[in-house]
Amino acid sequence: MKVITHENLWWWGKTYTFITEDGKSMVELAIEDDEERNYYGTIQSLMVHESVRQQGRGKALLKMAEEKAKEVGLKQVVLCARKGTFLIPWYQRNGYEIYDEDPEYSKGNTVAMNKYFE
Numbered sequence: 001m002k003v004i005t006h007e008n009l010w011w012w013g014k015t016y017t018f019i020t021e022d023g024k025s026m027v028e029l030a031i032e033d034d035e036e037r038n039y040y041g042t043i044q045s046l047m048v049h050e051s052v053r054q055q056g057r058g059k060a061l062l063k064m065a066e067e068k069a070k071e072v073g074l075k076q077v078v079l080c081a082r083k084g085t086f087l088i089p090w091y092q093r094n095g096y097e098i099y100d101e102d103p104e105y106s107k108g109n110t111v112a113m114n115k116y117f118e
Contacts, residue, residue, distance in 0.1 A: 001020055001021075001057065001060060002020065002021040003018050003019065003020055003021070003061070003064065004018070004019045004020075004021060005017070005018055005064075006019065012032055012033060012034075013030065013031050013032040013033040013034075014030075014031055014033075015028055015029065015030045015031070015044065016028070016029045016031075016065070016068050017029075018061050018064045018065060018068075020057065020061075022052075024048070024049040024051065024052045024057075025047065025048045025049065025052060025057040025058070025061055026045070026046075026047055026061065027043065027045065027046045027047075027058075027061040027062060027064065027065045028043070028044040028045050028046075028065075029041045029042070029043060029044070029065040029068055029069060029077070030042045030044045031069075031072065031074065039074060039075045039076070040074055040075060040076045040077065040078055040114070041065075041068075041069045041072075041074045041076075041077050041078075042077070042078050042079065043062070043065060043077055043078070043079035046058060046061060046062060046065075046079075048061075058090070059094060062094060065077070066115070066117070069117070070117050074117070075116060075117060076114050076115060076116045076117060077114065077115050077117075078099075078112065078113065078114045079091070079096070079112075079113055079114075080103065080106060080110040080111065080112055080113070081110060081111055081113055082109060082110050083108075083109060083110060083111060088111060088113070091113050092113075094115075095115045096113040096114060096115045097113060097114060097115070098111045098112070098113050099112055099113065099114050100112035
């Protein structure tokens, strides 16, 4: 699987986007330039088109985002997963834990999850 990596600088920090060459899968890692928040990154989105699911793409892209997070010195990655879908157990199988069952910003639709690096 060939992946294109794109780095964007924003006023608030930067993002790293990993996109498969065919454009059917991607993950985005955001890192804020706030000293109080620079110990973690946020998975902003992870998308795999239905036609290419169950091929390990999501897991491989998530791993790439985690490796980038470690490379830049982050201690953990956080994300939100929609309730009532396959996503929560999928992220749990990939080492993520729920740390907030009902984050106030989600209006009851998601859980907040994280994964610490050693």
